[in-house]
Every structure is written in C-alpha cells, then in structure tokens.
Amino acid sequence: MGDRRYGGRSAQQRRGDRRERLLEAALDLIGTQGYAAATVGALCGAAGVSTRTFYEEFGGREDVLLAVHDQITAAGFAALTDALAATASEQLHARIHRSVHAYLGAVASDTRQARVAFVEVVGVSPRVERHRLAWRRRIIGLLETEAAATAHRVSSPRRDFRIAAIALIGAVNELGHHWSLQPEAMPLDAVATEITRLAAAAFAL
Amino acid sequence: MGDRRYGGRSAQQRRGDRRERLLEAALDLIGTQGYAAATVGALCGAAGVSTRTFYEEFGGREDVLLAVHDQITAAGFAALTDALAATASEQLHARIHRSVHAYLGAVASDTRQARVAFVEVVGVSPRVERHRLAWRRRIIGLLETEAAATAHRVSSPRRDFRIAAIALIGAVNELGHHWSLQPEAMPLDAVATEITRLAAAAFAL
DNA sequence: CCCATCTGGTCAGAGATCTTTTCAGAATCA
DNA sequence: TGATTCTGAAAAGATCTCTGACCAGATGGG
Incomplete structure (x- = not known):
C-alpha cells in the first residue's frame, strides 16, 4: 500500500481524478435523469470507476x-x-x-x-x-x-x-x-x- | 362478486372508507416521515388495510x-x-x-x-x-x-x-x-x- | 339457528433492484 | 518477474413491490 506512480500520475492525482470524474458523472446523471437514476452502478459506469474504488472515495x-x-x-x-x-x-x-x-x-x-x-x-x-x-x-x-x-x-x-x-x-x-x-x-x-x-x-x- | 352490505355499509361506502383511511395514513406518514418511509407495507399497516386491498384501490x-x-x-x-x-x-x-x-x-x-x-x-x-x-x-x-x-x-x-x-x-x-x-x-x-x-x-x- | 357465501386480512413468496464486499485478472511499474 | 493498482464481474444481503393462497369473521337466505 505504497503510493507509487501509476499511469504517469501520483496516488493523490489519481485519487483526485477519480473523484473529479465521479462528481462530473454525478452532476450529469442527477441533473438529467434525476437522483433516483443515479445508482452506484450507473455512477461508476459513467465515471469509468469500479464500485470498489467508489466506496473508497465516498461513503455512499x-x-x-x-x-x-x-x-x-x-x-x-x-x-x-x-x-x-x-x-x-x-x-x-x-x-x-x-x-x-x-x-x-x-x-x-x-x-x-x-x-x-x-x-x-x-x-x-x-x-x-x-x-x-x-x-x-x-x-x-x-x-x-x-x-x-x-x-x-x-x-x-x-x-x-x-x-x-x-x-x-x-x-x-x-x-x-x-x-x-x-x-x-x-x-x-x-x-x-x-x-x-x-x-x-x-x-x- | 355482488355488492351486498357488510358491517352495516354498502360496498361503495366500505371502499370509500378504505381509500379515506389510506389517504389519511399517507398524509401522516409522508408528512412526518417522508415519502421514502411511506412504503406500501407501512401505509397499509397504518391504515389497517391489507396490501391486497391496497392494490385494488391504488395502482401503486x-x-x-x-x-x-x-x-x-x-x-x-x-x-x-x-x-x-x-x-x-x-x-x-x-x-x-x-x-x-x-x-x-x-x-x-x-x-x-x-x-x-x-x-x-x-x-x-x-x-x-x-x-x-x-x-x-x-x-x-x-x-x-x-x-x-x-x-x-x-x-x-x-x-x-x-x-x-x-x-x-x-x-x-x-x-x-x-x-x-x-x-x-x-x-x-x-x-x-x-x-x-x-x-x-x-x-x- | 345454520351454513353457503362474501369480504378482507394475514402470510408467504416470486421477482426486481440496490448496496456493499469480495475476487480474479488485466494493466502498470520497479 | 513480481508487486502494485485498479477494473469488471460476481456474490451476498437487504429491501420493496406486487401476487396468490389461505383463513377468520360477518351476513343473509333457508
């Protein structure tokens, strides 16, 4: 559980990037389909993030x-x-x-x-x-x-x-x-x- | 499937009564616990009506x-x-x-x-x-x-x-x-x- | 007064989602 | 090559919705 570089970016950068993508996906999904449609699966799919990673970033x-x-x-x-x-x-x-x-x-x-x-x-x-x-x-x-x-x-x-x-x-x-x-x-x-x-x-x- | 009197009231009256009770229970549950808490089960429990009857009165x-x-x-x-x-x-x-x-x-x-x-x-x-x-x-x-x-x-x-x-x-x-x-x-x-x-x-x- | 019939509640369960955890494996790095 | 990082899929568990079968109580005709 070190924090070596991956995909050319540091652990912090990668993490921030995922969070960013999740937030953008959330704005888009919730803002166009409604909160009910923004399930964890849909969110992760749109953000290109695994559900596992999702729960590392957000509590739910x-x-x-x-x-x-x-x-x-x-x-x-x-x-x-x-x-x-x-x-x-x-x-x-x-x-x-x-x-x-x-x-x-x-x-x-x-x-x-x-x-x-x-x-x-x-x-x-x-x-x-x-x-x-x-x-x-x-x-x-x-x-x-x-x-x-x-x-x-x-x-x-x-x-x-x-x-x-x-x-x-x-x-x-x-x-x-x-x-x-x-x-x-x-x-x-x-x-x-x-x-x-x-x-x-x-x-x- | 006739409509004889029951409990002293006609089929229409009984039906209207159940609807009334369901609406009152809904106002109370939704208005105090929120819509999310107003599940069909909770609604029926509060109104003293079976889920079966519920679906006879409302589509959902x-x-x-x-x-x-x-x-x-x-x-x-x-x-x-x-x-x-x-x-x-x-x-x-x-x-x-x-x-x-x-x-x-x-x-x-x-x-x-x-x-x-x-x-x-x-x-x-x-x-x-x-x-x-x-x-x-x-x-x-x-x-x-x-x-x-x-x-x-x-x-x-x-x-x-x-x-x-x-x-x-x-x-x-x-x-x-x-x-x-x-x-x-x-x-x-x-x-x-x-x-x-x-x-x-x-x-x- | 009795019983066939009606009425409506209780219970159990099939079917659909969702959430959250776990696992296998692909991609990346050292 | 071996360790690390992360995705995708699958599994486990929790609700909900809605249907269907069953049963207790009430009613009215005989």
Missing part, C-alpha cells in the same frame, strides 16, 4: 449528492458574496440586479446544476434535508445582514428582514428553476429585473 | 402521493380562487393580503400538508414532476390573469406578469414551508403582509 450514494450540491451552492454563494462586495458603493437597484445576475449565472446557467440544486436535492432524506436547510440559513443570514446594513445606511426604520429574505430566496430559486427549464423563453436580464423590483420593495426604503 | 405507491398532493393543492387553489372572488371589489392590498392568508391557511396550517406539498412531492419521478408542474402552471395562469385584469382596471401599462407570478409563487411557497416548520416564530399575518408588499410591487401600479 448520498454523499455524492451532498458533494455535488455543495459544489454548486458554494459557487452560487461565492458569486453572490463577491457581487455584493464588488457593488458595495453602487445604487441599490444596480446592486441587486448585478447580484441576482451573478448568483443565477453561477447556479442556473447549467440546466443540470439548476436541477440538482432546486429539485433533486429536495426531500431526499433527513440528512440531505439538514444540509440543504443549513445552506439556506446561511444565505438568509447574508441577505438579512446586507438588508440591515443598507437600511442603516439610508437611515430607514429598522425592521425584521428575515421574512423578506426568505421570500426573496424562494422567488429567486423558483425563477432559477423555470429559467433553467426554458432559458430562451425568459431572458436572464428580465428575471434579474423582476427580482430587483421585488427586492427593492422587500428592503423598502 | 406513487398514486397515493399524487392523490394526497392533489387533495392539498386543490384545496389551496380553491381557497385562493374563492378569496380572490370574494374580495374582487376591495383595495389591492387588502385583496392580496386576504388571498395569501386564505391560501396558506389551507395549505400550510397543517405541517404535514406543507411538507407534502412543498418538500416531499419535489423531484420524485418524471410523472410526479409533471403533475406538480401542471398545478403550478395553473396557479401561474390564475395570477397572470388576475394581474392583467387589475392592471387593466387601474389602466396601468400592460406588461408580462408571468415572471412576476412565478416569483410570487416561489416566495409564497418558501415562506409557507418555513412557516409550517416554526409557526410560532413567524405569525401568518406577518407572512401575508410581507407577500403583500412584494405582490404590490410585482403587479406595480
């Missing part, structure tokens, strides 16, 4: 779903955070517009990602559900903080933005889902504009 | 989920339609507020119903997904029509309300889900008020 089928979901949501979260930071000095409308644009661009521009994040990950098991809700809490917190800061800046009456944040997340995700289903029928800009309208009202000034 | 496990979902969503849809009709002459804000109140009262006041409608029914299979999206299209259509009529009444510029309708549905469902999880932390009135704020902006006048 569900772990792969969690990993893929993490990747997608983390990217979306980062895009949102970056956009908020990059537009900190801009007008509220432009800021929201660009942030929504960034978030949906990261999460929903790939139909498969959108399906995983908005559909396949919902209601799978208690564990996955905890995971999903933890992410959502994080985003709610981010929006709440941001809203409170904005309200403070324009010295608006302070109020609880939690409900507004939840509502916005629901709106964005639902639109992201629809948009990913028929991107041509619903330009991303129109979606961002609509959300901007709502968000401006929610964080009313 | 999925049919029960669809039936329960139909019940819940149809009730919500009816509550919404009724509220919209009953408030046709009222101010926009009051109208929206009461309609949201009615819809969420019907769908989300029972945690189990909310979980079935907002979580367990999502991403189960292509067939269930078609069902869910068909319902959503129906609600989108209702909101679109209503928005267009309102815009016409106040002679606002006509625009496409489809995106706004989708966003609102997402917001309402997400809040309904959260509300059902912790009703005490989030009074229904506050939820309705928030949605009213958003909807007024969405159907901007």
